[in-house]
Amino acid sequence: MTAVASVIRAPRTVNRRLLTAAAFAVLGLVDVFVFGHLAHAGDATFGLSLPGAAVTVPSLHVPAAPVAYALGAASIVLAIGRAAVELGQRVRRVTIAAVLLFFVVALLCWADAGNAIPLNLVNLLAVALSSSIPIILGAMAGCLCERSGVINIAIEGQLLFGAFGAAVVASAFGGLWLGLVTGSLAGGLIAVLLAVFAIRYMVDQIILGVVLNVFALGLTDFLFDRVLTPYQNRLNSPATFASVKIPGLGDIPIIGPIFFDSTIFLYITYAVVILVQVGLFRTRWGLRVRAVGEHPTAADTVGIRVLGIRYRQVILGGLVAGIGGAYLTIGSVGSFGEDMSSGLGYIALAALIFGRWDPLGALGAALIFGFATSLEQILSTLGTALPSNILLMAPYVVTIVAVASRGGKIRPPKADGKPYVKA
Amino acid sequence: MSGPPGEGPVTPGPVTPGPDGPQSPGPGTPQDAGTPAIATSASGDAPPPASGGEETAQDGRQPFGRIILESIVEGNSAMVTTLAIVAAIVVGGLLIAFTDPVVLTAWSNFSANPGNAFAQAWDSAAGSYSAMFEGAIFNPHTIAAVFQQASLASALHDGYVSAVFNPLSETAVNATPLILAGLAVALAFRAGLFNIGATSQWIGGAMLATWLGFGVSLPPFIHCVVCVIGGFVGGAVIGWVVGVLKARTGAHEVIVTIMLNYVMEYLLSYLLGTSALGKPGSNDLISPNIAGSAVLPHIAGPSLRINAGFLVALAAAVGVWWLLSRSTLGFEFRTVGANPSAARAAGMSVERTWILVFLIAGGLAGLSGAAVVQGTDHFLTFQSYGTYGIDAITVALLGRARPLGTVLAALLYGGLYAGGVQMQAVTQTPASMTEVIQALIVLFVAAPAFVRALFRLRGAKAGGEGQTLAKGWSG
CATH class of the missing domain: 1.10.3470 (ABC transporter involved in vitamin B12 uptake, BtuC)
Structure with a gap:
């Protein structure tokens, strides 16, 4: 048991700023290499109104791979910014929300890329x-x-x-x-x-x-x-x-x-x-x-x-x-x-x-x-x-x-x- | 309460440990400090503890007074547990009877034939419980069958004798994973930590044991041992994650363990759908069967399911007992559980203790997974983890977070499960009745224990139910 005990080092707190930055970077890399790189060619289509709605909003067409690349790049920029600069609380929250939003949008683009059925948002x-x-x-x-x-x-x-x-x-x-x-x-x-x-x-x-x-x-x-x-x-x-x-x-x-x-x-x-x-x-x-x-x-x-x-x-x-x-x-x-x-x-x-x-x-x-x-x-x-x-x-x-x-x-x-x- | 304990003869000389044996704090344990103060204050107000308290005050022999005090409490807590079980069985019986259509019909004609109403209710509950007993302990019919055979030898040969022991074997088989998972929760309780995540650790252990079981070729005995060790390691890794997150970042272990349960459940489903862990050519989320060399051997003949996993579980219980009450490390665990600030002031590393506790607890829960896969199931499905993780919490609570108590509680639960299956088969009373009984037992155990802790012996019961459990989010 003492052998096990000695392996475990003394406690050390993790630098939270770097941890968050690393998480941002990981999500950004997933945006680029998974959702961007692996996406089918073609547009992703997002439906914006339900059938039978009084006012019909036209569906949104976006080029899937380029959007995912752009969002991934933006996430990585935010990660670098987060690691380099000490930000205020409000700005920190905004960056977290932005990175998560980018991730979800990239995911949706990837999921619907080249698909005939529009994804109804x-x-x-x-x-x-x-x-x-x-x-x-x-x-x-x-x-x-x-x-x-x-x-x-x-x-x-x-x-x-x-x-x-x-x-x-x-x-x-x-x-x-x-x-x-x-x-x-x-x-x-x-x-x-x-x-x-x-x-x-x-x-x-x-x-x-x-x-x-x-x-x-x-x-x-x-x-x-x-x-x-x-x-x-x-x-x-x-x-x-x-x-x-x-x-x-x-x-x-x-x-x-x-x-x-x-x-x-x-x-x-x-x-x-x-x-x-x-x-x-x-x-x-x-x-x-x-x-x-x-x-x-x-x-x-x-x-x-x-x-x-x-x-x-x-x-x-x-x-x-x-x-x-x-x-x-x-x-x-x-x-x-x-x-x-x-x-x-x-x-x-x-x-x-x-x-x-x-x-x-x-x-x-x-x-x-x-x-x-x-x-x-x-x-x-x-x-x-x-x-x-x-x-x-x-x-x-x-x-x-x-x-x-x-x-x-x-x-x-x-x-x-x-x-x-x-x- | 006022009788024998207070007037008991005062034996001079070296004092033998209290009835709770190893768990009773010896001189010098951190709980010592609290005892005299409690005894004094107790003698001041409430009448019940006065007998024990005055004894202490009169002759000034603190240790002996404390031991008497503890023996009273110990007696009570065994009694409370027994009464809780009885009460749960009574409530469960009422529930069985008054959801039975036959009984309800009889009661709707209560004024015409009140005797019949009661008789039907009794028959319904008693029938269910006797079926449960036959499934869990022994079935008189099987014994009769043995005596109808020409000779004992032929009875032995034709499997009539093993049929007699089948219920007990089933009880032990059902208890095995609960003992191991219960120890995982109990150990954490003693260090003031909540391990709600025995499920995730169970899955971690089961996955590694299964993978080693079908993916590796080794000689029979060695293969089995390697898989069991793999189970420990797989669970320990998951537990370690929880400990490290708590120690390094302050993340509360209850949240992390609950979240990890879900993460591991989905990971298991995912891996079972891939070639890494899944059965080739099968669309079901199921692993290949483990090799015969990795199967835990039966220990009481091929027709009884009881296997070496039960021995592993008992050995683990002894190991945890030794760790907690005979080792320096265990002393640190208990000290951190009793008072982290005092532990830190005494030079112990609280963070390191948290990590180690979760490492070992995770390993125990992982062994539970290995025991199920290698002992009875021989493969892993996306639902194999069942309710072991949650049942482990109630088992540890019922066992008052002590190794022996945990084993006994797990055997009780194992018996309830084994009996529940029989009960459903014979009387159509749903086996889910056992869940109700289990929850009621723990609920009843919890309340009076705290009433006593509050009004009479608060803090004096070192290592007892009140002390073992952490308080609140701040741990």
């Missing part, structure tokens, strides 16, 4: 947005919870319970709205367990979250096998919410079909994100929540009920995540399937942390994850040679790189995960 983005819904709502649930100082790993279980509750109730009683409310309450039920065990019994919150996820998965699996499968028609065939186009806004070319022509879940998601962001940073409610999450003793001293606020936040979070779960059944595919949240709750957690426990940051991260998922779906229909598994892997690798490259700067709420005991 509007459809891609609309699918991306709707597949982000459970991730965004899960991340908001985590945000509500963790800003008050309770770690929420049980998002996965809340999504799963929400999906189950919504499907069964909507199917048995035929009311979609009733299903939505039940889904939300089912997510809240897991949250109540989380709150009681974490706040009252002070069980370690990371452990508790994992256990609750196992519990939710086991219970829904069991009930699915035992009850839903034999009574499939009665208990597990809910209707689904139809799309609602917002009058006026929904007809705007490009933007309309992406943002304003979807199920009620997308609009609920908008509302939740705005409420959480404004609520946390612009209201007395939010100030108290953050105080409890950062310094519960100080909050208690000025008369804020620490435990009461934590109970409320955890349960609120569960209700929000339950809506995200309900989306999985009555918002998209209808019937419930075993383990249908399939890790989305953990991705929501990653989005929350990636977004530094900030609602808008988490929203951005959730959108990236949703985009990667839908990109994979769309590309597989195009029949590109890119292995879908590698593409699906990308967002997780990006998260690891992101967390590693600014690990020290990602700071959770100070009292997150620490039970509060009145002195």
Whole structure:
């Protein structure tokens, strides 16, 4: 063992600036040598409107290989700039966004080069947005919870319970709205367990979250096998919410079909994100929540009920995540399937942390994850040679790189995960 | 609580270790410092610990008082675990009974025939559980079959005897990967780290073991050993990545391990689709079968699936026990887990410890992958990793992050799995019932432990459930 120990050198921190620059350069080189060099000859065509739209936007034709070369070169220039010059925070963020955008555009050019079928960008983005819904709502649930100082790993279980509750109730009683409310309450039920065990019994919150996820998965699996499968028609065939186009806004070319022509879940998601962001940073409610999450003793001293606020936040979070779960059944595919949240709750957690426990940051991260998922779906229909598994892997690798490259700067709420005991 | 422990005879002279043996902190361990303060404060307020606390205060023999204290706690924690299992089984039974159509019909006629309602509920739950018992421990019918044979020799020859041991063999086979993966999580817990990524390390180990299994030709015994070592190395590499990222960049291990799980799952699918790991000429995501020389030998006859992987798992448990409680390195692990600042002040390299812990933990999880591939499956699919990684967490928790506890918890889980299969076959109760029971057990174990830690013996239980688990994102 000592031999192994001596091999491992003393700790050394990585120069983060160089790490980011290297990541930029790698992406730029992929743009040039994979997407540019290997692209088929010919143009890539991007469709910009859905069939049947009121105003039709003509498709966009771009020469695939030259565009990929240009974008790759731009990324490498940014990498050199990043390595050579110390940039301000705002500029750094812009460079990161630009390099990622270049990468995605180069990828799309490569995928569609010389292909007769145009790649419909509007459809891609609309699918991306709707597949982000459970991730965004899960991340908001985590945000509500963790800003008050309770770690929420049980998002996965809340999504799963929400999906189950919504499907069964909507199917048995035929009311979609009733299903939505039940889904939300089912997510809240897991949250109540989380709150009681974490706040009252002070069980370690990371452990508790994992256990609750196992519990939710086991219970829904069991009930699915035992009850839903034999009574499939009665208990597990809910209707689904139809799309609602917002009058006026929904007809705007490009933007309309992406943002304003979807199920009620997308609009609920908008509302939740705005409420959480404004609520946390612009209201007395939010100030108290953050105080409890950062310094519960100080909050208690000025008369804020620490435990009461934590109970409320955890349960609120569960209700929000339950809506995200309900989306999985009555918002998209209808019937419930075993383990249908399939890790989305953990991705929501990653989005929350990636977004530094900030609602808008988490929203951005959730959108990236949703985009990667839908990109994979769309590309597989195009029949590109890119292995879908590698593409699906990308967002997780990006998260690891992101967390590693600014690990020290990602700071959770100070009292997150620490039970509060009145002195 | 107020009775025997407090009035127990005070034996002078050298004190034998407490019932928890190796895990009880000897003099000089970092947990020592906290104990006297806790004992004093405990005697001040809550009544329950007063007996143990006053004992300590009266004769001033701190070590002995602490040992009594610990024996009480140890007794309790075994009791809590037992009660948790019983409670989980009761809740599970209710769930089985009240989702059974026959029972529900009987209860809808409750006013007409209340006796029948209860009888049906009992029959439903009892029938399922007895099938589970027959699948996990032993089946009376198989024993009867042995005695119906003309002689013991013919019973032995015709496989009737091995049929008796089949349930136990299945339990051990199911427990093997859980022991190894559970140790991977438990070891990290002891060093204050969360290893949610046993899945990624499992895949790393399984991939390398499989590749060595079909891609290399070696003499029988050596091939087997090489593959097992390959499993350790494959998992250790993945674990090492997590440790290095945490030590060098401060990336939280929970995030990195969760993300790595997905990365490795997709990598596995990708590689199984290529010629590197995939079966030539097959469209399924499946690897070729490993060579016969790489298969772990059966240890109880060819008809029982129990194999040398079980021995590897037990050996690993002994190894982890030795590492944690008998080696300098293990002392560093536990110190870093108990108090990283104190460890750093004492000259230990916390970062190096993190890297080493994840390296070894990853290796153990990788062994789990090798044990499945080489022991039972003999090939790898894109879903082979199953739920081993997540179950490992609950196994480690139930085993209180100790090697022996982890082995026992894994055997319990293995039995539940083996029994669940039988239960589904005989009574049509879904085998997913076992997942519910497992989650309930851990949930019940977690809560009272913390209640006790809070109200009576907070911090006094060095190395016990409260101490082994890290707190919050800041680790």
